[in-house]
Amino acid sequence: MLKDLLETKHCFKLICGAGNEDIEEVRRLVYLYALAGCRFFDLSANIAIIDSAKEVLEQAHALDSYICVSVGIKNDPHSNKAIIDYDKCINCGSCEAICPQKAIHYAKINKTKCIGCARCEKVCPKNAISYISEEKKLDEVLPPIIKRGIDCIEFHVIGQDENEIFSKWHYINEIYDGDLSICISRAKLGDEALINTLKKMIEGRKPFSTIIQADGFPMSGGDDNYKSTLQTVAIAEIIQNAKLPVHLILSGGTNGKTSELAHICEINYNAVAIGSYARKIVRKYIERPDFWTNDNVIQNALEVAKPLVDTVIL
Numbered sequence: 001m002l003k004d005l006l007e008t009k010h011c012f013k014l015i016c017g018a019g020n021e022d023i024e025e026v027r028r029l030v031y032l033y034a035l036a037g038c039r040f041f042d043l044s045a046n047i048a049i050i051d052s053a054k055e056v057l058e059q060a061h062a063l064d065s066y067i068c069v070s071v072g073i074k075n076d077p078h079s080n081k082a083i084i085d086y087d088k089c090i091n092c093g094s095c096e097a098i099c100p101q102k103a104i105h106y107a108k109i110n111k112t113k114c115i116g117c118a119r120c121e122k123v124c125p126k127n128a129i130s131y132i133s134e135e136k137k138l139d140e141v142l143p144p145i146i147k148r149g150i151d152c153i154e155f156h157v158i159g160q161d162e163n164e165i166f167s168k169w170h171y172i173n174e175i176y177d178g179d180l181s182i183c184i185s186r187a188k189l190g191d192e193a194l195i196n197t198l199k200k201m202i203e204g205r206k207p208f209s210t211i212i213q214a215d216g217f218p219m220s221g222g223d224d225n226y227k228s229t230l231q232t233v234a235i236a237e238i239i240q241n242a243k244l245p246v247h248l249i250l251s252g253g254t255n256g257k258t259s260e261l262a263h264i265c266e267i268n269y270n271a272v273a274i275g276s277y278a279r280k281i282v283r284k285y286i287e288r289p290d291f292w293t294n295d296n297v298i299q300n301a302l303e304v305a306k307p308l309v310d311t312v313i314l
Protein backbone atom coordinates (compact mmCIF):
# COMPACT_ATOMS: atom_id res chain seq x y z
CA MET A 1 0.00 0.00 0.00
CA LEU A 2 1.02 3.59 -0.62
CA LYS A 3 0.88 4.16 3.14
CA ASP A 4 3.66 1.56 3.60
CA LEU A 5 5.88 3.25 1.04
CA LEU A 6 5.35 6.61 2.74
CA GLU A 7 5.99 5.26 6.22
CA THR A 8 8.90 2.89 5.74
CA LYS A 9 11.39 5.32 4.26
CA HIS A 10 11.52 8.71 2.66
CA CYS A 11 9.93 8.37 -0.71
CA PHE A 12 10.78 10.08 -4.00
CA LYS A 13 7.78 11.17 -6.01
CA LEU A 14 8.23 12.14 -9.63
CA ILE A 15 5.92 14.89 -10.82
CA CYS A 16 5.45 14.47 -14.53
CA GLY A 17 3.25 17.58 -14.58
CA ALA A 18 -0.47 17.87 -13.88
CA GLY A 19 -0.85 19.60 -17.23
CA ASN A 20 1.71 17.51 -19.08
CA GLU A 21 -0.21 15.44 -21.60
CA ASP A 22 2.72 14.67 -23.86
CA ILE A 23 2.42 10.88 -23.74
CA GLU A 24 5.85 10.09 -25.12
CA GLU A 25 7.58 12.45 -22.70
CA VAL A 26 5.71 10.96 -19.75
CA ARG A 27 6.55 7.41 -20.90
CA ARG A 28 10.24 8.24 -21.00
CA LEU A 29 10.23 10.08 -17.67
CA VAL A 30 8.37 7.30 -15.87
CA TYR A 31 10.56 4.57 -17.34
CA LEU A 32 13.78 6.35 -16.49
CA TYR A 33 12.86 7.34 -12.95
CA ALA A 34 11.45 3.87 -12.27
CA LEU A 35 14.85 2.45 -13.21
CA ALA A 36 16.41 5.06 -10.92
CA GLY A 37 14.38 3.75 -7.97
CA CYS A 38 11.30 5.98 -7.93
CA ARG A 39 8.05 4.20 -7.01
CA PHE A 40 5.56 7.07 -6.81
CA PHE A 41 4.45 8.94 -9.92
CA ASP A 42 2.26 12.01 -10.23
CA LEU A 43 0.45 12.14 -13.57
CA SER A 44 -2.12 14.22 -15.38
CA ALA A 45 -5.67 12.91 -14.89
CA ASN A 46 -5.78 11.40 -18.36
CA ILE A 47 -6.44 7.74 -19.13
CA ALA A 48 -4.02 7.55 -22.05
CA ILE A 49 -1.23 8.94 -19.84
CA ILE A 50 -2.04 6.48 -17.04
CA ASP A 51 -2.11 3.50 -19.41
CA SER A 52 1.21 4.52 -20.96
CA ALA A 53 2.81 4.94 -17.55
CA LYS A 54 1.61 1.49 -16.47
CA GLU A 55 3.02 -0.03 -19.66
CA VAL A 56 6.50 1.36 -19.07
CA LEU A 57 6.41 0.51 -15.37
CA GLU A 58 5.99 -3.11 -16.41
CA GLN A 59 8.86 -2.74 -18.85
CA ALA A 60 11.03 -1.33 -16.03
CA HIS A 61 9.97 -4.18 -13.67
CA ALA A 62 8.48 -1.58 -11.36
CA LEU A 63 4.87 -2.70 -11.08
CA ASP A 64 5.17 -2.21 -7.33
CA SER A 65 4.86 1.53 -8.07
CA TYR A 66 2.05 3.88 -7.07
CA ILE A 67 0.20 6.29 -9.31
CA CYS A 68 -1.37 9.55 -8.27
CA VAL A 69 -3.43 11.76 -10.58
CA SER A 70 -3.77 15.50 -10.12
CA VAL A 71 -6.82 17.69 -10.49
CA GLY A 72 -7.39 21.30 -9.50
CA ILE A 73 -9.84 24.15 -9.20
CA LYS A 74 -10.42 26.86 -11.78
CA ASN A 75 -7.34 29.05 -12.25
CA ASP A 76 -5.08 26.59 -10.44
CA PRO A 77 -1.82 27.39 -12.26
CA HIS A 78 -1.29 23.66 -12.84
CA SER A 79 -4.39 23.69 -15.08
CA ASN A 80 -3.34 26.78 -17.04
CA LYS A 81 -2.20 26.79 -20.63
CA ALA A 82 -0.33 29.76 -22.05
CA ILE A 83 -1.76 31.63 -25.03
CA ILE A 84 -0.12 34.33 -27.15
CA ASP A 85 -1.77 37.52 -28.37
CA TYR A 86 -0.34 37.84 -31.86
CA ASP A 87 -1.38 41.50 -32.11
CA LYS A 88 1.24 42.19 -29.44
CA CYS A 89 3.87 39.51 -30.15
CA ILE A 90 7.03 40.68 -31.96
CA ASN A 91 8.41 37.16 -32.36
CA CYS A 92 11.48 37.88 -30.21
CA GLY A 93 11.93 34.26 -29.14
CA SER A 94 12.41 34.97 -25.42
CA CYS A 95 9.49 32.76 -24.42
CA GLU A 96 10.76 29.86 -26.52
CA ALA A 97 14.21 30.15 -24.97
CA ILE A 98 12.96 30.02 -21.40
CA CYS A 99 10.20 27.41 -21.66
CA PRO A 100 11.31 24.38 -19.60
CA GLN A 101 8.87 22.11 -21.43
CA LYS A 102 9.98 23.06 -24.95
CA ALA A 103 6.31 23.85 -25.48
CA ILE A 104 6.94 26.95 -27.64
CA HIS A 105 8.23 26.88 -31.17
CA TYR A 106 8.32 30.04 -33.29
CA ALA A 107 5.81 31.68 -30.92
CA LYS A 108 3.34 28.79 -31.25
CA ILE A 109 2.33 26.98 -28.07
CA ASN A 110 1.96 23.22 -27.92
CA LYS A 111 -0.81 22.83 -25.36
CA THR A 112 -0.12 19.19 -24.60
CA LYS A 113 3.36 20.10 -23.38
CA CYS A 114 2.53 23.37 -21.56
CA ILE A 115 2.33 22.98 -17.77
CA GLY A 116 1.28 26.57 -17.01
CA CYS A 117 4.51 27.44 -15.20
CA ALA A 118 4.36 31.16 -16.18
CA ARG A 119 8.03 31.50 -17.04
CA CYS A 120 7.20 32.68 -20.58
CA GLU A 121 4.85 35.38 -19.35
CA LYS A 122 7.55 36.80 -17.08
CA VAL A 123 10.07 37.29 -19.90
CA CYS A 124 7.70 38.54 -22.59
CA PRO A 125 8.65 42.18 -23.36
CA LYS A 126 5.23 42.91 -24.89
CA ASN A 127 2.93 41.36 -22.27
CA ALA A 128 1.61 39.18 -25.05
CA ILE A 129 1.17 36.02 -22.95
CA SER A 130 -1.83 35.14 -20.83
CA TYR A 131 -3.54 31.88 -19.85
CA ILE A 132 -6.66 29.89 -20.26
CA SER A 133 -7.68 27.60 -17.45
CA GLU A 134 -8.29 24.06 -18.60
CA GLU A 135 -9.41 22.61 -15.32
CA LYS A 136 -10.99 19.22 -15.77
CA LYS A 137 -14.61 18.37 -15.07
CA LEU A 138 -14.17 15.97 -12.19
CA ASP A 139 -17.36 14.01 -12.83
CA GLU A 140 -16.17 13.33 -16.38
CA VAL A 141 -12.52 12.46 -15.83
CA LEU A 142 -12.36 10.81 -12.42
CA PRO A 143 -14.87 7.90 -12.54
CA PRO A 144 -13.20 6.13 -15.51
CA ILE A 145 -9.74 6.76 -14.04
CA ILE A 146 -10.74 5.31 -10.67
CA LYS A 147 -12.10 2.25 -12.48
CA ARG A 148 -8.79 1.85 -14.29
CA GLY A 149 -6.94 1.64 -10.97
CA ILE A 150 -4.91 4.38 -9.33
CA ASP A 151 -3.49 4.77 -5.83
CA CYS A 152 -4.17 8.38 -4.95
CA ILE A 153 -5.98 11.49 -6.18
CA GLU A 154 -4.28 14.80 -5.60
CA PHE A 155 -6.41 17.92 -5.34
CA HIS A 156 -4.72 21.27 -5.88
CA VAL A 157 -6.12 23.83 -3.48
CA ILE A 158 -4.42 26.84 -4.94
CA GLY A 159 -6.98 29.61 -4.90
CA GLN A 160 -9.46 31.25 -2.59
CA ASP A 161 -12.83 30.13 -3.83
CA GLU A 162 -13.89 28.14 -0.76
CA ASN A 163 -17.19 27.08 -2.33
CA GLU A 164 -15.44 25.57 -5.30
CA ILE A 165 -12.75 23.97 -3.13
CA PHE A 166 -15.18 22.29 -0.76
CA SER A 167 -17.75 21.22 -3.32
CA LYS A 168 -15.05 19.53 -5.41
CA TRP A 169 -13.37 18.06 -2.34
CA HIS A 170 -16.67 16.57 -1.14
CA TYR A 171 -17.29 15.11 -4.57
CA ILE A 172 -13.84 13.46 -4.62
CA ASN A 173 -14.42 12.05 -1.12
CA GLU A 174 -17.76 10.64 -2.22
CA ILE A 175 -16.51 8.81 -5.28
CA TYR A 176 -13.10 7.63 -4.03
CA ASP A 177 -12.30 5.91 -0.75
CA GLY A 178 -8.54 5.58 -1.24
CA ASP A 179 -5.73 7.95 -0.27
CA LEU A 180 -6.22 11.59 -1.12
CA SER A 181 -3.58 14.27 -1.37
CA ILE A 182 -4.08 17.99 -0.87
CA CYS A 183 -1.55 20.14 -2.67
CA ILE A 184 -1.55 23.54 -1.00
CA SER A 185 0.63 26.64 -1.06
CA ARG A 186 0.80 29.88 0.88
CA ALA A 187 0.46 31.97 -2.27
CA LYS A 188 -3.12 33.01 -1.57
CA LEU A 189 -3.59 31.93 2.07
CA GLY A 190 -2.11 33.18 5.34
CA ASP A 191 -0.69 30.55 7.69
CA GLU A 192 -3.76 30.42 9.91
CA ALA A 193 -6.19 30.21 6.99
CA LEU A 194 -4.06 27.46 5.49
CA ILE A 195 -4.20 25.29 8.59
CA ASN A 196 -7.91 25.97 9.10
CA THR A 197 -8.62 24.96 5.51
CA LEU A 198 -6.64 21.74 5.97
CA LYS A 199 -8.35 20.92 9.28
CA LYS A 200 -11.75 21.36 7.66
CA MET A 201 -10.74 19.23 4.70
CA ILE A 202 -9.46 16.27 6.70
CA GLU A 203 -12.37 16.29 9.13
CA GLY A 204 -14.07 12.90 9.00
CA ARG A 205 -11.28 11.25 7.00
CA LYS A 206 -9.42 8.28 8.45
CA PRO A 207 -6.16 9.31 10.16
CA PHE A 208 -3.22 9.16 7.76
CA SER A 209 -5.38 8.52 4.71
CA THR A 210 -4.62 12.09 3.61
CA ILE A 211 -1.36 13.43 2.25
CA ILE A 212 -0.58 17.12 2.46
CA GLN A 213 1.72 18.24 -0.29
CA ALA A 214 3.35 21.44 0.94
CA ASP A 215 3.85 23.31 -2.32
CA GLY A 216 6.52 26.00 -1.84
CA PHE A 217 6.50 28.01 -5.05
CA PRO A 218 4.48 25.85 -7.47
CA MET A 219 6.45 24.78 -10.56
CA SER A 220 9.40 26.98 -9.62
CA GLY A 221 12.08 24.30 -9.48
CA GLY A 222 14.92 24.33 -11.91
CA ASP A 223 17.97 25.25 -9.90
CA ASP A 224 19.76 23.03 -7.45
CA ASN A 225 20.10 25.39 -4.51
CA TYR A 226 18.71 25.94 -1.03
CA LYS A 227 16.96 29.18 -1.97
CA SER A 228 14.55 27.52 -4.44
CA THR A 229 13.57 24.94 -1.90
CA LEU A 230 13.29 27.18 1.15
CA GLN A 231 9.58 27.96 0.74
CA THR A 232 8.47 24.31 0.71
CA VAL A 233 10.41 23.65 3.91
CA ALA A 234 8.83 26.73 5.50
CA ILE A 235 5.27 25.68 4.67
CA ALA A 236 6.04 22.09 5.71
CA GLU A 237 7.10 23.38 9.12
CA ILE A 238 3.79 25.19 9.57
CA ILE A 239 1.89 22.02 8.68
CA GLN A 240 4.11 19.86 10.89
CA ASN A 241 3.56 22.17 13.85
CA ALA A 242 -0.21 21.76 13.45
CA LYS A 243 0.24 18.03 14.25
CA LEU A 244 -2.40 16.86 11.79
CA PRO A 245 -2.88 13.09 11.24
CA VAL A 246 -1.53 13.25 7.70
CA HIS A 247 1.47 12.28 5.62
CA LEU A 248 3.64 15.16 4.52
CA ILE A 249 5.22 15.67 1.10
CA LEU A 250 7.45 18.55 0.04
CA SER A 251 7.07 20.06 -3.44
CA GLY A 252 7.34 23.34 -5.37
CA GLY A 253 10.94 24.43 -5.97
CA THR A 254 12.23 21.06 -4.80
CA ASN A 255 15.61 19.80 -5.94
CA GLY A 256 18.68 17.84 -4.81
CA LYS A 257 19.01 20.05 -1.72
CA THR A 258 15.47 19.66 -0.40
CA SER A 259 16.00 16.59 1.80
CA GLU A 260 19.14 18.05 3.30
CA LEU A 261 17.46 21.35 4.16
CA ALA A 262 14.41 19.53 5.55
CA HIS A 263 16.68 17.45 7.80
CA ILE A 264 18.51 20.55 9.02
CA CYS A 265 15.15 22.17 9.82
CA GLU A 266 13.92 18.98 11.53
CA ILE A 267 11.00 18.41 9.17
CA ASN A 268 9.65 14.87 9.42
CA TYR A 269 8.49 14.50 5.84
CA ASN A 270 7.32 11.28 4.19
CA ALA A 271 8.30 12.16 0.64
CA VAL A 272 9.83 14.75 -1.61
CA ALA A 273 8.04 15.36 -4.90
CA ILE A 274 10.27 16.75 -7.61
CA GLY A 275 9.01 17.95 -10.98
CA SER A 276 10.73 20.77 -12.87
CA TYR A 277 14.22 19.97 -11.64
CA ALA A 278 13.87 16.21 -12.17
CA ARG A 279 12.64 16.76 -15.73
CA LYS A 280 15.28 19.38 -16.49
CA ILE A 281 18.30 17.23 -15.62
CA VAL A 282 17.23 14.41 -17.94
CA ARG A 283 15.71 16.49 -20.72
CA LYS A 284 18.61 16.17 -23.14
CA TYR A 285 18.37 12.39 -22.86
CA ILE A 286 14.61 11.98 -23.06
CA GLU A 287 14.56 14.14 -26.19
CA ARG A 288 16.94 11.83 -28.06
CA PRO A 289 15.37 9.97 -30.98
CA ASP A 290 17.36 6.85 -30.00
CA PHE A 291 16.14 6.90 -26.38
CA TRP A 292 14.49 3.47 -26.63
CA THR A 293 17.15 1.85 -28.77
CA ASN A 294 20.45 3.09 -27.40
CA ASP A 295 21.36 1.67 -23.98
CA ASN A 296 24.02 4.33 -23.50
CA VAL A 297 21.36 7.06 -23.55
CA ILE A 298 19.48 5.38 -20.71
CA GLN A 299 22.69 4.73 -18.78
CA ASN A 300 23.82 8.35 -19.12
CA ALA A 301 20.40 9.59 -18.06
CA LEU A 302 20.46 7.28 -15.04
CA GLU A 303 23.78 8.75 -13.99
CA VAL A 304 21.98 12.04 -13.30
CA ALA A 305 18.54 10.74 -12.28
CA LYS A 306 19.66 8.14 -9.73
CA PRO A 307 21.73 10.52 -7.56
CA LEU A 308 18.71 12.83 -7.37
CA VAL A 309 16.42 9.98 -6.30
CA ASP A 310 19.03 8.88 -3.77
CA THR A 311 19.14 12.33 -2.13
CA VAL A 312 15.60 11.54 -0.98
CA ILE A 313 15.38 7.81 -0.34
CA LEU A 314 18.77 7.13 1.24
Ligand code: SF4
Pocket residue numbers: 081082098099100101102103104109113114115116117118119120121
Ligand atom coordinates in the same frame (compact mmCIF):
# COMPACT_ATOMS: atom_id res chain seq x y z
S1 SF4 B 1 7.04 28.57 -20.17
FE1 SF4 B 1 5.59 27.38 -18.91
S2 SF4 B 1 3.60 28.41 -19.23
FE2 SF4 B 1 4.97 29.09 -20.88
S3 SF4 B 1 4.57 27.66 -22.57
FE3 SF4 B 1 6.30 26.85 -21.42
S4 SF4 B 1 5.37 25.42 -19.96
FE4 SF4 B 1 3.72 26.75 -20.73
Ligand code: SF4
Pocket residue numbers: 084088089090091092093094095096107123124125126127128129
Ligand atom coordinates in the same frame (compact mmCIF):
# COMPACT_ATOMS: atom_id res chain seq x y z
S1 SF4 C 1 8.32 36.56 -25.61
FE1 SF4 C 1 6.40 37.61 -26.14
S2 SF4 C 1 6.95 38.91 -27.88
FE2 SF4 C 1 8.60 37.41 -27.65
S3 SF4 C 1 8.00 35.69 -29.02
FE3 SF4 C 1 7.18 35.22 -27.00
S4 SF4 C 1 5.09 36.02 -27.02
FE4 SF4 C 1 6.17 36.98 -28.70
